Amino acid sequence: MAIETTTAPTKARIRKGDTVVVLSGKERGKQGKVLQVMPSLSKVVVEKLNIIKRHTKPGKSNKGGIIEKEGSLALSKVMVVCPHCAKPARLGVAVLDGGRRMRRCKRCGEIVDKG
Numbered sequence: 001m002a003i004e005t006t007t008a009p010t011k012a013r014i015r016k017g018d019t020v021v022v023l024s025g026k027e028r029g030k031q032g033k034v035l036q037v038m039p040s041l042s043k044v045v046v047e048k049l050n051i052i053k054r055h056t057k058p059g060k061s062n063k064g065g066i067i068e069k070e071g072s073l074a075l076s077k078v079m080v081v082c083p084h085c086a087k088p089a090r091l092g093v094a095v096l097d098g099g100r101r102m103r104r105c106k107r108c109g110e111i112v113d114k115g
């Protein structure tokens, strides 16, 4: 199994499909699934969190009204929730036999990535 744990760039630790918890701001303590990661902006879009309402005027392609949409959150404000210990966890990188790199929960030591 895992032979060594190395440090990896923090930015790469959150991936699409991860469950994250919000650490600060108005959505603090809420959890959601990551829909999109924007590494260049250091931001993530999380399902049903940080909903922003946009008022749109009627146009050719829409009837106008209020559109609800997920807004982005700063990567530094969210933390991945470990599927094994169900707690917000810092992730390390474990290098498996054959050189595969998997993310590992530093709290319980389990591999977070599937497959």
Ligand SMILES: [Zn+2]
Residues within 6 Å of the ligand: 082, 083, 084, 085, 086, 087, 089, 105, 106, 107, 108, 109, 110
């Ligand atoms: Zn864990």
